[in-house]
Amino acid sequence: MMNFVEELRWRGLLHDIMPETEEYLLKNKTTGYIGFDPTADSLHIGSLVPIILLMHFQQAGHNPIALVGGATGMVGDPSGKSEERNLLDEETLAKNVAGVKGQLARFLNFDSTSENAAQLVNNYDWMKEISLIEFVRDIGKHITVNYMMAKDSVKKRLDSDSQTGMSFTEFTYQLFQGYDFYHLYKEKDCKLQMGGSDQWGNITTGTELIRRKSQGKAYALTCKLITKADGTKFGKTAGGNVWLDANRTSPYKYYQYWLNCSDEDAENYIKIFTFLDKQTIETLIAEHKETPHLRILQKKIGEEVTVMTHGNEAYENAIKASNILFGNSTADDLKTLDEQTFLDVFEGVPQAEIERSAIEKSLGIVAAFADYGFLKSNGEVRRALSENSISVNKEKVTEDFVITKNDLIADKFVLLQRGKKSYFLLKVV
RNA sequence: GGUGAGAUACUCAAGUGGCCAACGAGGGCAGACUGUAAAUCUGCUGCGCAAGCUUCGAAGGUUCGAAUCCUUCUCUCACCA
Numbered sequence: 001m002m003n004f005v006e007e008l009r010w011r012g013l014l015h016d017i018m019p020e021t022e023e024y025l026l027k028n029k030t031t032g033y034i035g036f037d038p039t040a041d042s043l044h045i046g047s048l049v050p051i052i053l054l055m056h057f058q059q060a061g062h063n064p065i066a067l068v069g070g071a072t073g074m075v076g077d078p079s080g081k082s083e084e085r086n087l088l089d090e091e092t093l094a095k096n097v098a099g100v101k102g103q104l105a106r107f108l109n110f111d112s113t114s115e116n117a118a119q120l121v122n123n124y125d126w127m128k129e130i131s132l133i134e135f136v137r138d139i140g141k142h143i144t145v146n147y148m149m150a151k152d153s154v155k156k157r158l159d160s161d162s163q164t165g166m167s168f169t170e171f172t173y174q175l176f177q178g179y180d181f182y183h184l185y186k187e188k189d190c191k192l193q194m195g196g197s198d199q200w201g202n203i204t205t206g207t208e209l210i211r212r213k214s215q216g217k218a219y220a221l222t223c224k225l226i227t228k229a230d231g232t233k234f235g236k237t238a239g240g241n242v243w244l245d246a247n248r249t250s251p252y253k254y255y256q257y258w259l260n261c262s263d264e265d266a267e268n269y270i271k272i273f274t275f276l277d278k279q280t281i282e283t284l285i286a287e288h289k290e291t292p293h294l295r296i297l298q299k300k301i302g303e304e305v306t307v308m309t310h311g312n313e314a315y316e317n318a319i320k321a322s323n324i325l326f327g328n329s330t331a332d333d334l335k336t337l338d339e340q341t342f343l344d345v346f347e348g349v350p351q352a353e354i355e356r357s358a359i360e361k362s363l364g365i366v367a368a369f370a371d372y373g374f375l376k377s378n379g380e381v382r383r384a385l386s387e388n389s390i391s392v393n394k395e396k397v398t399e400d401f402v403i404t405k406n407d408l409i410a411d412k413f414v415l416l417q418r419g420k421k422s423y424f425l426l427k428v429v
Numbered sequence: 430g431g432u433g434a435g436a437u438a439c440u441c442a443a444g445u446g447g448c449c450a451a452c453g454a455g456g457g458c459a460g461a462c463u464g465u466a467a468a469u470c471u472g473c474u475g476c477g478c479a480a481g482c483u484u485c486g487a488a489g490g491u492u493c494g495a496a497u498c499c500u501u502c503u504c505u506c507a508c509c510a
Contacts, residue, residue, distance in 0.1 A: 230467080262466060293464040326465050366478095380458095383473060387459045419459055 004060035005221070010278060011271040013053065013223045015197040018207070021219040025062070025192070029116070030219075032057055032192030033065035033184055035123075035177065035199075038073045039088070041099030042245035045235045045257070046226070048273065048305075051107045053194050053223055054118070055275075058108060063116045065190060066104045070097045070124030072177055078170040079153040079198045097122055103244050107308070119188070123180045139179050142212040143205065148174060151201035174205040181206025185218055192219045226272065229264040244309055250348020251310040255318035258302040259295070263288070266297035274304040321345040325423065331393040339410040346415075350374075351425035359414075359428060363403040365390070374416055374424035384418055391417040 005022040008014040024030065034050045036043065043051075054064040073093055088096070101120055108118035148154060151174060157166035181203070184190035193203045200222050207218040226234040235242050242257050243249040249257075261269060266288070270281055288297045306315040324334070324345055337345070352372040354363075369381040369390065384390050385399045393407060393415050407414055414426040 256465080260465065263464095264467090292466085295464060295466080298464095298466085322465080377476065378478085379476065380474090382478080384459070387472070389459050420465060422458090 002060040004057055004062065007056055007060065008053070008221075008223065012268055013049070013272055014221070015224040016200055016220075016222045018204075018220040021192070021221055024219060025060075028191075029062060030192055031063040031065060031184075031188055031190040032194055032219075033067050033121075033181075033190050034194045035067040035069050035072065035180065036100055036104065037069050037077065038093060038096035038100050040243075041096045042243045042248050043100055043103050044241040044243045046241075048244070048309075049223055049226055050195060051104065052273065055107055057194070058116060058118055059275075061116060064108060064118045065184065065188065066108060066118060066120050067180060067184070068097050068100050068104075068120070068122045070094075070122040071127035072123055072173065072180070073097075074124075075173050075176055076170055077153075077173050077177070077202070078157060078166060079202060097124070099245070121184070123176075123183075126183050127176070127179075135175075135179075139175060139182075139209070139213075142209055143175060143178070147208070148205070151205070153198075153201050174202045175209075177202040178205035178209040181218065182209045182213060185210050185216060186214070191217070192221065194221045194223070197222045197225050226269075229262050246310055246314065246348075251306060251314035252318045252321045252348050254309065255302045255306045255315065255322065258305055259298045259322070261298055261301070263292055263297070266295075266301060269301050270297050273301060276300075276304070317344050317347065321347075326420070331395050334393050334409050334415065337410060339412060342410055342413060346413075346423070346425055349423045349425050351427050353429045354414075354426045356428045359403060359405050359408070365392070365397055365399060365401040365403065368392075368403055368414070368426065369416060369418075369424075372424075372426060375418065389419045 003022075004025055005014065005017065032054075034054055036047060036050070051066075054066060058064045070093060073088060073096070074090075101122075104120060110118050110120065148171070153174070154166065154171060157170075181190070181193050193206055195203055200220070203220045203222065207220055210216045210218045228234050237257065241249075242254060246254075258269070258273075267285055270276065270284065274281075276284075284296055284300055288295075302318075303315060306318055320341075321344075334342075350373075352374070354372060365385070366378050366381045369375045369384075370378045375381050375384065381390070382399065388396060390397055392401065392403060393409065394417065403414055408428065409415065412428050414428075416424040416426060418424075
């Protein structure tokens with residue numbers, strides 16, 4: 001049995017741990033679970049840490065369970081929220097549960113022939129069976145309101161500073177999650193629940209319920225919330241969340257997100273998000289300090305995480321795309337690409353279709369940028385032009401530039417660009 | 430149910446008859462510098478090439494002129510019951 005807790009500790013993942021947990025895990029092959037909220041049909045990189053936690057857990061020889069909150073998702077976790085949540089309708093939720101399940105399957109080994117195969121459960125499956133009376137009598141009876149109100153997630157909302165109150169629905173949430181733990185404890189001998197540090201309150205309601213209802217002993221462990229040195233929220237970009245689903249966030253963008261993290265963050269992230277051993281990581285950090293401009297850490301993180309999430313091929317394409325977009329490639333380089341390579345590289349770059357005749361008639365630069373959805377208005381294009389931030393096929397152009405069929409790449413595409421990072425593709429049909 | 434406060438652009442927030450396409454801050458975008466970073470500096474941030482046009486919760490009204498005044502409505506919040 002590898003020391004799972006120690007592994008988390010040196011990686012800087014461990015936040016809080018219930019006494020005796022480490023000793024127990026060292027001596028016993030344990031079943032542990034983490035819950036995932038189906039708030040969308042894809043997880044985003046905020047969920048990556050709990051996933052990685054489960055992966056470490058499995059690699060250490062324990063049995064991981066990934067729980068999708070089909071039932072709890074209907075209630076809404078108030079933890080870390082200052083406002084009442086919106087409820088999702090059942091149809092959306094079902095779709096989300098399916099999406100999330102599919103993604104989890106990529107990270108964990110579910111092969112049932114394995115000694116410690118991962119399992120996937122949906123708490124809706126057992127929650128739907130319970131009647132209100134049953135719930136109130138069998139579960140509610142064991143936990144006092146006093147206990148529930150002492151939780152941070154509740155206290156904050158009852159505070160007179162709080163702008164909004166808290167509905168009974170959200171108040172009940174911790175009991176739901178607590179019951180999940182109890183259920184898994186009974187049915188699957190699951191003795192450990194893990195989660196983000198904001199889950200501590202919910203998790204301990206579970207261990208408490210297990211203790212009072214069946215005099216059992218269960219354990220808890222939480223990991224640190226990932227932060228960024230500049231104080232902005234991890235996993236968010238201007239374009240929204242960074243998703244694990246390739247259709248929502250292309251592998252290229254995904255790779256770019258990791259590549260763009262700051263030096264300070266990179267030192268933490270390489271420990272948290274990769275499975276490289278301590279020795280390797282220390283060497284990399286030392287190298288990075290020598291030659292920070294090479295961004296060794298960022299590249300390594302980008303590689304490891306992109307491969308883990310999207311596979312090798314997607315990673316290679318992301319690299320290729322990055323080199324073309326950010327390297328010193330010129331219009332001539334671009335034009336040597338064949339259609340397939342070009343498409344691979346620009347997969348995920350927003351695009352629009354354009355009539356061939358429009359190009360043959362010659363297309364003014366303002367119209368090209370504004371009429372096909374790249375920039376919002378003619379005025380914005382003109383503004384951008386005066387900032388000298390507009391390029392066509394990687395070459396800066398001015399307001400009088402006209403796109404003709406000579407500018408087509410592979411006789412089909414025109415690459416529009418605003419600034420360094422924002423691309424748009426016109427595709428001739 | 431009663432009383433009071435409020436609704437302004439992506440967010441916070443000023444403006445209380447003309448000088449308002451609307452102060453300021455944050456955010457965002459771009460340019461310079463760089464490592465596709467951080468920090469810094471500069472510019473932009475309703476539509477329009479422009480004349481001009483449409484915006485300040487909604488609809489009406491007063492006025493030469495309204496985000497600002499009046500009427501009705503909608504919504505939010507706080508306190509009391």
